[in-house]
Amino acid sequence: MIKLVGAALVLFAGTMLGFLQAARFAERPKQIRHLLHALQRLETEIGYGQTPLPEALARMAGVLPETLAVLFRRIADELRSSSGETVKNAWERILSEGWPTTAMKAGEKEAMLRLGSSLGGSGRDDQLKHVRLAVLQLQAEETSAREDQMKYERLSRSLGVLGAALVVILMM
Template sequence: MIRLVGAALILFAGTMIGFLQAARFAERPKQIRHLLHALQRLETEIGYGQTPLPEALLRVAKVLPPPLAGLFERIAGELRSASGETVKAAWERIIGGGWASTAMRAGELEAMLRLGASLGGSGRDDQLKHVRLAMLQLQAEETAAREDQAKYERLSRSLGVLGAALVVILMM
Protein backbone atom coordinates (compact mmCIF):
# COMPACT_ATOMS: atom_id res chain seq x y z
CA MET A 1 0.00 0.00 0.00
CA ILE A 2 2.79 2.44 0.89
CA ARG A 3 4.56 1.54 -2.35
CA LEU A 4 1.47 2.38 -4.37
CA VAL A 5 1.06 5.71 -2.62
CA GLY A 6 4.76 6.46 -3.18
CA ALA A 7 4.49 5.46 -6.84
CA ALA A 8 1.45 7.70 -7.29
CA LEU A 9 3.27 10.62 -5.67
CA ILE A 10 6.31 10.11 -7.89
CA LEU A 11 4.12 9.96 -11.00
CA PHE A 12 2.32 13.11 -9.92
CA ALA A 13 5.55 14.97 -9.16
CA GLY A 14 7.21 13.96 -12.43
CA THR A 15 4.13 14.93 -14.40
CA MET A 16 3.97 18.32 -12.69
CA ILE A 17 7.66 18.97 -13.37
CA GLY A 18 7.08 18.23 -17.05
CA PHE A 19 4.02 20.47 -17.17
CA LEU A 20 5.84 23.32 -15.39
CA GLN A 21 8.70 23.13 -17.87
CA ALA A 22 6.21 23.08 -20.76
CA ALA A 23 4.49 26.14 -19.30
CA ARG A 24 7.83 27.96 -19.31
CA PHE A 25 8.26 27.20 -23.00
CA ALA A 26 4.75 28.56 -23.61
CA GLU A 27 5.27 31.65 -21.45
CA ARG A 28 8.46 32.87 -23.14
CA PRO A 29 6.88 33.95 -26.48
CA LYS A 30 4.03 35.63 -24.59
CA GLN A 31 6.42 37.65 -22.46
CA ILE A 32 8.48 38.65 -25.48
CA ARG A 33 5.28 39.82 -27.20
CA HIS A 34 4.37 41.85 -24.09
CA LEU A 35 7.86 43.34 -24.10
CA LEU A 36 7.50 44.27 -27.77
CA HIS A 37 4.23 46.04 -27.02
CA ALA A 38 5.91 47.82 -24.13
CA LEU A 39 8.71 49.05 -26.37
CA GLN A 40 6.19 50.23 -28.96
CA ARG A 41 4.44 52.18 -26.24
CA LEU A 42 7.77 53.56 -25.00
CA GLU A 43 8.62 54.60 -28.55
CA THR A 44 5.32 56.47 -28.77
CA GLU A 45 5.81 58.14 -25.39
CA ILE A 46 9.34 59.28 -26.29
CA GLY A 47 8.68 60.21 -29.91
CA TYR A 48 5.24 61.75 -29.96
CA GLY A 49 4.38 62.47 -26.36
CA GLN A 50 7.87 63.73 -25.50
CA THR A 51 7.23 62.32 -22.04
CA PRO A 52 10.10 62.30 -19.53
CA LEU A 53 11.62 58.82 -19.24
CA PRO A 54 10.46 58.00 -15.67
CA GLU A 55 6.88 58.95 -16.54
CA ALA A 56 7.03 57.04 -19.83
CA LEU A 57 8.28 53.93 -18.02
CA LEU A 58 5.45 54.18 -15.49
CA ARG A 59 2.88 54.47 -18.26
CA VAL A 60 4.37 51.43 -19.97
CA ALA A 61 4.33 49.47 -16.71
CA LYS A 62 0.60 50.09 -16.32
CA VAL A 63 -0.20 48.11 -19.47
CA LEU A 64 2.14 45.19 -18.75
CA PRO A 65 1.41 42.02 -16.78
CA PRO A 66 3.72 40.91 -14.00
CA PRO A 67 6.68 40.33 -13.77
CA LEU A 68 7.52 42.78 -16.57
CA ALA A 69 5.43 45.57 -15.04
CA GLY A 70 7.46 45.36 -11.84
CA LEU A 71 10.73 45.80 -13.72
CA PHE A 72 9.56 48.97 -15.44
CA GLU A 73 8.02 50.34 -12.24
CA ARG A 74 11.25 49.79 -10.29
CA ILE A 75 13.33 51.49 -12.98
CA ALA A 76 10.95 54.47 -13.03
CA GLY A 77 11.08 54.63 -9.23
CA GLU A 78 14.87 54.66 -9.25
CA LEU A 79 14.95 57.40 -11.86
CA ARG A 80 12.50 59.51 -9.84
CA SER A 81 14.48 59.11 -6.63
CA ALA A 82 17.31 61.47 -5.93
CA SER A 83 19.90 58.72 -5.78
CA GLY A 84 22.00 60.24 -8.55
CA GLU A 85 22.27 56.88 -10.33
CA THR A 86 22.45 57.03 -14.13
CA VAL A 87 19.73 55.55 -16.30
CA LYS A 88 22.17 52.95 -17.59
CA ALA A 89 23.22 51.83 -14.10
CA ALA A 90 19.66 51.65 -12.77
CA TRP A 91 18.45 49.85 -15.88
CA GLU A 92 21.24 47.25 -15.75
CA ARG A 93 20.86 46.65 -12.04
CA ILE A 94 17.08 46.27 -12.06
CA ILE A 95 16.73 44.39 -15.35
CA GLY A 96 19.67 42.11 -14.51
CA GLY A 97 18.36 41.42 -11.02
CA GLY A 98 14.75 40.82 -11.98
CA TRP A 99 15.31 38.85 -15.17
CA ALA A 100 15.26 35.49 -13.38
CA SER A 101 11.59 36.03 -12.54
CA THR A 102 10.71 36.05 -16.26
CA ALA A 103 10.63 33.13 -18.68
CA MET A 104 12.96 34.93 -21.06
CA ARG A 105 16.55 34.03 -21.83
CA ALA A 106 19.92 35.65 -22.44
CA GLY A 107 19.14 36.95 -25.95
CA GLU A 108 16.26 39.05 -24.71
CA LEU A 109 18.29 40.21 -21.71
CA GLU A 110 21.12 41.33 -23.98
CA ALA A 111 18.73 43.34 -26.17
CA MET A 112 17.20 45.03 -23.13
CA LEU A 113 20.57 45.83 -21.55
CA ARG A 114 21.77 47.31 -24.83
CA LEU A 115 18.64 49.46 -24.94
CA GLY A 116 19.16 50.64 -21.36
CA ALA A 117 22.68 51.77 -22.20
CA SER A 118 21.32 54.28 -24.70
CA LEU A 119 18.19 55.56 -22.94
CA GLY A 120 18.40 58.92 -21.26
CA GLY A 121 21.92 59.57 -22.48
CA SER A 122 21.27 60.76 -26.01
CA GLY A 123 18.84 62.76 -28.09
CA ARG A 124 15.27 61.76 -28.77
CA ASP A 125 15.93 60.56 -32.33
CA ASP A 126 18.86 58.42 -31.22
CA GLN A 127 16.81 56.90 -28.42
CA LEU A 128 14.03 56.07 -30.87
CA LYS A 129 16.54 54.32 -33.13
CA HIS A 130 17.75 52.22 -30.21
CA VAL A 131 14.18 51.32 -29.22
CA ARG A 132 13.47 50.20 -32.79
CA LEU A 133 16.69 48.16 -32.86
CA ALA A 134 15.74 46.45 -29.60
CA MET A 135 12.31 45.71 -31.07
CA LEU A 136 13.90 44.08 -34.12
CA GLN A 137 16.14 41.95 -31.91
CA LEU A 138 13.18 40.91 -29.77
CA GLN A 139 11.15 40.00 -32.85
CA ALA A 140 13.94 37.63 -33.90
CA GLU A 141 14.01 36.18 -30.39
CA GLU A 142 10.24 35.75 -30.46
CA THR A 143 10.48 33.73 -33.66
CA ALA A 144 13.11 31.50 -32.04
CA ALA A 145 10.99 31.19 -28.90
CA ARG A 146 7.96 30.08 -30.91
CA GLU A 147 10.09 27.47 -32.65
CA ASP A 148 11.38 26.24 -29.29
CA GLN A 149 7.84 26.12 -27.96
CA ALA A 150 6.70 24.02 -30.92
CA LYS A 151 9.63 21.64 -30.46
CA TYR A 152 9.92 21.30 -26.72
CA GLU A 153 6.59 22.03 -25.07
CA ARG A 154 5.03 18.66 -25.80
CA LEU A 155 8.36 16.90 -25.31
CA SER A 156 8.68 18.36 -21.80
CA ARG A 157 5.28 17.05 -20.78
CA SER A 158 6.03 13.60 -22.14
CA LEU A 159 9.46 13.44 -20.52
CA GLY A 160 8.00 14.39 -17.17
CA VAL A 161 5.48 11.58 -17.28
CA LEU A 162 7.87 9.02 -18.77
CA GLY A 163 10.70 9.92 -16.39
CA ALA A 164 8.41 9.49 -13.41
CA ALA A 165 7.13 6.19 -14.83
CA LEU A 166 10.72 4.98 -15.21
CA VAL A 167 11.48 5.82 -11.58
CA VAL A 168 8.33 3.96 -10.47
CA ILE A 169 9.27 0.91 -12.56
CA LEU A 170 12.78 0.90 -11.12
CA MET A 171 11.35 1.16 -7.61
CA MET A 172 9.06 -1.81 -8.03
Protein backbone atom coordinates in the same frame (compact mmCIF):
# COMPACT_ATOMS: atom_id res chain seq x y z
CA MET B 1 0.10 0.21 0.18
CA ILE B 2 2.89 2.65 1.06
CA LYS B 3 4.73 1.76 -2.16
CA LEU B 4 1.60 2.52 -4.15
CA VAL B 5 1.16 5.92 -2.50
CA GLY B 6 4.86 6.67 -3.03
CA ALA B 7 4.63 5.64 -6.67
CA ALA B 8 1.58 7.87 -7.16
CA LEU B 9 3.41 10.82 -5.57
CA VAL B 10 6.50 10.29 -7.72
CA LEU B 11 4.35 10.02 -10.83
CA PHE B 12 2.47 13.17 -9.89
CA ALA B 13 5.66 15.13 -9.11
CA GLY B 14 7.36 14.11 -12.36
CA THR B 15 4.29 14.95 -14.38
CA MET B 16 4.03 18.37 -12.73
CA LEU B 17 7.71 19.09 -13.41
CA GLY B 18 7.16 18.30 -17.07
CA PHE B 19 4.08 20.50 -17.22
CA LEU B 20 5.89 23.36 -15.45
CA GLN B 21 8.72 23.21 -17.97
CA ALA B 22 6.21 23.12 -20.82
CA ALA B 23 4.46 26.16 -19.36
CA ARG B 24 7.78 28.00 -19.31
CA PHE B 25 8.26 27.26 -23.02
CA ALA B 26 4.74 28.57 -23.66
CA GLU B 27 5.21 31.67 -21.51
CA ARG B 28 8.41 32.93 -23.16
CA PRO B 29 6.84 34.00 -26.50
CA LYS B 30 3.95 35.64 -24.63
CA GLN B 31 6.30 37.67 -22.48
CA ILE B 32 8.35 38.73 -25.49
CA ARG B 33 5.14 39.82 -27.26
CA HIS B 34 4.11 41.87 -24.19
CA LEU B 35 7.56 43.43 -24.11
CA LEU B 36 7.32 44.31 -27.81
CA HIS B 37 3.99 46.07 -27.25
CA ALA B 38 5.44 47.94 -24.30
CA LEU B 39 8.47 49.06 -26.32
CA GLN B 40 6.20 50.32 -29.07
CA ARG B 41 4.37 52.33 -26.43
CA LEU B 42 7.71 53.63 -25.13
CA GLU B 43 8.62 54.64 -28.66
CA THR B 44 5.39 56.62 -28.91
CA GLU B 45 5.96 58.24 -25.52
CA ILE B 46 9.49 59.29 -26.48
CA GLY B 47 8.71 60.32 -30.06
CA TYR B 48 5.35 62.02 -29.85
CA GLY B 49 4.56 62.57 -26.21
CA GLN B 50 8.05 63.72 -25.25
CA THR B 51 7.30 62.21 -21.87
CA PRO B 52 10.06 62.15 -19.25
CA LEU B 53 11.64 58.70 -19.07
CA PRO B 54 10.48 57.76 -15.54
CA GLU B 55 6.88 58.58 -16.42
CA ALA B 56 7.15 56.76 -19.77
CA LEU B 57 8.51 53.66 -18.01
CA ALA B 58 5.72 53.80 -15.43
CA ARG B 59 3.14 53.99 -18.22
CA MET B 60 4.91 51.13 -19.96
CA ALA B 61 4.60 49.09 -16.76
CA GLY B 62 0.88 49.77 -16.80
CA VAL B 63 0.36 47.70 -19.96
CA LEU B 64 2.56 44.78 -18.94
CA PRO B 65 1.72 41.66 -16.93
CA GLU B 66 2.94 41.86 -13.35
CA THR B 67 6.05 39.72 -13.92
CA LEU B 68 7.45 42.32 -16.32
CA ALA B 69 5.68 45.40 -14.96
CA VAL B 70 7.50 45.19 -11.65
CA LEU B 71 10.86 45.59 -13.43
CA PHE B 72 9.88 48.79 -15.22
CA ARG B 73 8.07 50.18 -12.19
CA ARG B 74 11.24 49.66 -10.13
CA ILE B 75 13.36 51.39 -12.79
CA ALA B 76 10.93 54.32 -12.93
CA ASP B 77 10.92 54.60 -9.12
CA GLU B 78 14.71 54.48 -9.03
CA LEU B 79 14.95 57.25 -11.64
CA ARG B 80 12.46 59.40 -9.72
CA SER B 81 14.41 59.02 -6.48
CA SER B 82 17.29 61.33 -5.78
CA SER B 83 19.88 58.56 -5.58
CA GLY B 84 21.90 60.05 -8.44
CA GLU B 85 22.21 56.69 -10.20
CA THR B 86 22.38 56.89 -14.00
CA VAL B 87 19.67 55.42 -16.19
CA LYS B 88 22.11 52.84 -17.53
CA ASN B 89 23.20 51.67 -14.07
CA ALA B 90 19.67 51.51 -12.66
CA TRP B 91 18.41 49.74 -15.80
CA GLU B 92 21.18 47.12 -15.73
CA ARG B 93 20.97 46.50 -11.99
CA ILE B 94 17.20 46.11 -11.84
CA LEU B 95 16.95 44.00 -15.00
CA SER B 96 19.73 41.74 -13.78
CA GLU B 97 18.07 41.30 -10.40
CA GLY B 98 14.58 40.68 -11.78
CA TRP B 99 15.30 38.76 -14.99
CA PRO B 100 15.28 35.28 -13.38
CA THR B 101 11.60 35.79 -12.49
CA THR B 102 10.71 35.96 -16.18
CA ALA B 103 10.55 33.11 -18.68
CA MET B 104 12.86 34.94 -21.07
CA LYS B 105 16.43 34.00 -21.89
CA ALA B 106 19.77 35.74 -22.38
CA GLY B 107 19.04 37.00 -25.91
CA GLU B 108 16.10 39.07 -24.75
CA LYS B 109 18.03 40.31 -21.73
CA GLU B 110 20.93 41.39 -23.92
CA ALA B 111 18.62 43.37 -26.22
CA MET B 112 17.04 45.10 -23.22
CA LEU B 113 20.42 45.87 -21.63
CA ARG B 114 21.62 47.43 -24.89
CA LEU B 115 18.49 49.55 -24.98
CA GLY B 116 19.01 50.69 -21.40
CA SER B 117 22.53 51.87 -22.12
CA SER B 118 21.20 54.40 -24.64
CA LEU B 119 18.06 55.64 -22.90
CA GLY B 120 18.26 58.98 -21.19
CA GLY B 121 21.78 59.67 -22.36
CA SER B 122 21.22 60.73 -25.93
CA GLY B 123 18.87 62.75 -28.11
CA ARG B 124 15.30 61.78 -28.89
CA ASP B 125 16.07 60.54 -32.41
CA ASP B 126 18.94 58.38 -31.19
CA GLN B 127 16.78 56.90 -28.44
CA LEU B 128 14.04 56.12 -30.96
CA LYS B 129 16.58 54.31 -33.16
CA HIS B 130 17.68 52.20 -30.20
CA VAL B 131 14.08 51.36 -29.28
CA ARG B 132 13.43 50.27 -32.88
CA LEU B 133 16.60 48.17 -32.86
CA ALA B 134 15.52 46.50 -29.61
CA VAL B 135 12.10 45.80 -31.16
CA LEU B 136 13.76 44.14 -34.17
CA GLN B 137 16.00 42.04 -31.94
CA LEU B 138 13.07 40.98 -29.78
CA GLN B 139 11.02 40.07 -32.85
CA ALA B 140 13.82 37.72 -33.92
CA GLU B 141 13.93 36.27 -30.40
CA GLU B 142 10.16 35.82 -30.46
CA THR B 143 10.41 33.79 -33.65
CA SER B 144 13.06 31.62 -32.02
CA ALA B 145 10.93 31.27 -28.88
CA ARG B 146 7.92 30.14 -30.90
CA GLU B 147 10.06 27.54 -32.65
CA ASP B 148 11.37 26.32 -29.29
CA GLN B 149 7.83 26.19 -27.96
CA MET B 150 6.68 24.06 -30.88
CA LYS B 151 9.66 21.70 -30.47
CA TYR B 152 9.95 21.36 -26.73
CA GLU B 153 6.60 22.08 -25.09
CA ARG B 154 5.06 18.72 -25.85
CA LEU B 155 8.39 16.97 -25.36
CA SER B 156 8.69 18.41 -21.84
CA ARG B 157 5.27 17.15 -20.84
CA SER B 158 6.02 13.69 -22.21
CA LEU B 159 9.45 13.51 -20.58
CA GLY B 160 7.98 14.50 -17.23
CA VAL B 161 5.44 11.69 -17.35
CA LEU B 162 7.83 9.12 -18.79
CA GLY B 163 10.66 10.03 -16.45
CA ALA B 164 8.38 9.69 -13.46
CA ALA B 165 7.08 6.37 -14.80
CA LEU B 166 10.67 5.14 -15.14
CA VAL B 167 11.41 6.09 -11.53
CA VAL B 168 8.23 4.31 -10.40
CA ILE B 169 9.20 1.18 -12.34
CA LEU B 170 12.69 1.24 -10.82
CA MET B 171 11.20 1.67 -7.34
CA MET B 172 8.98 -1.38 -7.69
